[in-house]
Amino acid sequence: MRGxxxxxxxxxxxxxxxxxxxxxxxxxxxxxxxxTLAGSGPTGTLGxxxxxxxxxxxTGLAVYLVPLMSLLLxxxxxxxELERGTLGLTLxxxxxxxxxxxxxxxxxxxxxxxxxLVGYGLAAITAFGLDDEAAQGLGALVRLYWSSLLxxxxxxxxxxLASALSRRPATAAGLVIGLWxxxxxxxxxxxxxxxxxxxxxxxTKTVFPWMLIANPADAFRLFNLAASDATAAASGVxxxxxxxxxxxxxxxxxxxxxxxxxxAAWRFRRIVP
Amino acid sequence: xxxLKLENVCKNFEGFEALxxxxxxxxxxxxxxxxGHNGAGKTTLMxxxxxxxxxxxxxxxxMGAAPGSHAARMQVAYLPENVAFHSSLTGREQIRxxxxxxxxxxxxxxxxxxxxxLEHVSRRRIGTYSKGMRQKVGLAQALxxxxxxxxxxxxxxxxxxxxxxxxxAILDDxxxxxxxxxxxxxxxxxxxxxxxxxVILSKGQVVADDTLSGLRKEAGLPTHIRIAAKPxxxxxxxxxxxxxxxxxxxxxxxxxxxxxxxxxxxxxxxxPKVRDLDVAPPSLDDIYDHFSRRAEx
Ligand SMILES: Nc1ncnc2c1ncn2[C@@H]1O[C@H](COP(=O)(O)OP(=O)(O)O)[C@@H](O)[C@H]1O
Ligand SMILES: [Mg+2]
Numbered sequence: 001m002r003g004x005x006x007x008x009x010x011x012x013x014x015x016x017x018x019x020x021x022x023x024x025x026x027x028x029x030x031x032x033x034x035x036t037l038a039g040s041g042p043t044g045t046l047g048x049x050x051x052x053x054x055x056x057x058x059t060g061l062a063v064y065l066v067p068l069m070s071l072l073l074x075x076x077x078x079x080x081e082l083e084r085g086t087l088g089l090t091l092x093x094x095x096x097x098x099x100x101x102x103x104x105x106x107x108x109x110x111x112x113x114x115x116x117l118v119g120y121g122l123a124a125i126t127a128f129g130l131d132d133e134a135a136q137g138l139g140a141l142v143r144l145y146w147s148s149l150l151x152x153x154x155x156x157x158x159x160x161l162a163s164a165l166s167r168r169p170a171t172a173a174g175l176v177i178g179l180w181x182x183x184x185x186x187x188x189x190x191x192x193x194x195x196x197x198x199x200x201x202x203x204t205k206t207v208f209p210w211m212l213i214a215n216p217a218d219a220f221r222l223f224n225l226a227a228s229d230a231t232a233a234a235s236g237v238x239x240x241x242x243x244x245x246x247x248x249x250x251x252x253x254x255x256x257x258x259x260x261x262x263x264a265a266w267r268f269r270r271i272v273p
Numbered sequence: 274x275x276x277l278k279l280e281n282v283c284k285n286f287e288g289f290e291a292l293x294x295x296x297x298x299x300x301x302x303x304x305x306x307x308x309g310h311n312g313a314g315k316t317t318l319m320x321x322x323x324x325x326x327x328x329x330x331x332x333x334x335x336m337g338a339a340p341g342s343h344a345a346r347m348q349v350a351y352l353p354e355n356v357a358f359h360s361s362l363t364g365r366e367q368i369r370x371x372x373x374x375x376x377x378x379x380x381x382x383x384x385x386x387x388x389x390x391l392e393h394v395s396r397r398r399i400g401t402y403s404k405g406m407r408q409k410v411g412l413a414q415a416l417x418x419x420x421x422x423x424x425x426x427x428x429x430x431x432x433x434x435x436x437x438x439x440x441x442a443i444l445d446d447x448x449x450x451x452x453x454x455x456x457x458x459x460x461x462x463x464x465x466x467x468x469x470x471x472v473i474l475s476k477g478q479v480v481a482d483d484t485l486s487g488l489r490k491e492a493g494l495p496t497h498i499r500i501a502a503k504p505x506x507x508x509x510x511x512x513x514x515x516x517x518x519x520x521x522x523x524x525x526x527x528x529x530x531x532x533x534x535x536x537x538x539x540x541x542x543x544x545p546k547v548r549d550l551d552v553a554p555p556s557l558d559d560i561y562d563h564f565s566r567r568a569e570x
Binding site: 002003005010013014089090091092093094095272273 | 375
């Protein structure tokens with residue numbers, strides 16, 4: 001896979017110079033700090049340590065923020081090169097298009113890794129300062145970290161797909177905002193409405209768990225909340241899906257990145273610059 | 274050795290024929306100029322050679338390989354028309370990326386940038402470069418790894434005359450090392466005597482493929498002779514030479530290339546009535562016009 005490192009290096013420099021890395025890192029850091037401090041209430045009554053409580057609120061944050069950051073990083077990847085007119089020249093080099101996409105993928109997921117490390121790290125440090133028992137939640141935090149990265153990787157790849165489907169960055173931007181709204185906000189609302197209408201019928205028992213688990217964001221939340229003790233913060237939909245085993249949710253979180261990347265690479269191969 | 278071979282290449286855009294039976298070859302060490310007005314099909318042909326845009330008919334062989342194949346891409350360099358780069362990268366970073374893509378050591382970047390005269394700005398963002406400087410970055414990347422075939426789309430547009438001369442010196446150097454070079458331009462004056470052969474494309478068709486002197490001969494355009502006469506003698510000179518025009522000081526006449534020497538002898542015979550004379554062979558623009566217009570008829 002010649003060129004992957006070259007593309008990754010260039011993409012990382014671009015993000016550094018465009019302040020993307022700084023913006024995302026500061027955003028993650030601020031949100032994590034605020035959540036940790038805001039959640040530092042009477043934890044004793046729940047019987048959970050401070051860090052576990054923080055992980056529960058960070059999970060709720062990550063479901064919204066990680067896909068959004070990932071899509072913002074990735075939507076320009078193909079359409080931007082096409083519009084700037086840089087794609088044609090690059091494609092005459094003896095490297096595959098998949099290598100080009102993979103290089104960008106490495107850089108973008110790497111940027112997410114940095115932003116999340118800083119954000120979650122700050123949260124952990126704060127939690128340790130507030131509670132001597134915080135070490136109990138460390139496992140949950142580590143789990144949250146790598147599953148957040150997987151969630152991000154899936155949405156980075158979905159951003160590439162959107163980018164390869166549109167010939168202009170403006171169209172791609174619209175597409176990823178729509179995708180975020182549908183996957184993160186409307187999907188849950190729709191499922192919730194369906195459950196209410198179904199009132200404990202066949203849909204709730206058979207179709208609903210699969211639909212919930214198919215969405216990487218829902219699967220991510222389910223996995224992290226089910227795996228930790230602090231399910232108190234579980235939202236309505238997740239609360240209704242207690243029956244789903246977390247391992248199954250984990251599978252979704254793992255398979256989305258390769259599926260989305262494969263689709264993006266396939267679509268990218270058909271683009272004529 | 275033929276590096277690029279085109280046989281009856283055709284390309285349609287929804288019924289519009291952008292290329293019609295284009296055939297010619299470019300050999301190793303040869304510099305060929307592809308000339309044509311805007312919209313003649315130069316870029317379309319180059320994209321087909323590079324495999325960026327598939328052609329519909331005919332054959333293209335790039336060192337025996339199919340256009341766009343890995344084997345072809347290993348040996349072909351491209352400089353696109355209005356070349357663009359990511360504005361946030363520096364010239365040096367951009368060239369280092371391209372070196373990596375060709376599997377070459379990144380340390381060569383500084384040498385390449387110096388060769389095109391960009392060493393003083395190599396650590397500045399490309400967003401701050403002028404068009405000519407971007408063009409030089411484009412040339413630098415096209416030199417990576419001594420390509421066997423160079424496809425350059427209007428490479429000298431945006432370059433000042435001194436940069437253009439340096440540009441052609443670099444091309445001479447590449448050709449001397451055996452590179453086959455195809456470069457496009459919309460004006461014959463841009464490429465002048467810098468190329469070995471000239472292919473003229475008009476509305477997607479090859480209307481000429483020859484050396485400059487061959488084209489000149491084939492066009493058979495008249496030579497212009499301008500005679501500066503002694504004060505007061507202009508009308509007399511014009512009458513004696515059966516020349517059409519005179520403005521009282523100079524006399525203009527045109528003649529076919531084969532009559533040129535006979536005409537000059539007649540003028541010399543006029544002795545002191547003639548003060549000076551200029552002989553202007555048909556200009557490059559005249560020749561280019563001749564071939565592109567002939568195709569339109
Ligand atoms: N993608 C395209 N779709 C439709 N028409 C095109 C496309 N690309 C080029 N053309 C047409 O093909 C003709 C040749 O264009 P081009 O090769 O760019 O000319 P040149 O490079 O000689 O100026 C033009 O009439 C142009 O409008
Ligand atoms: Mg063109």
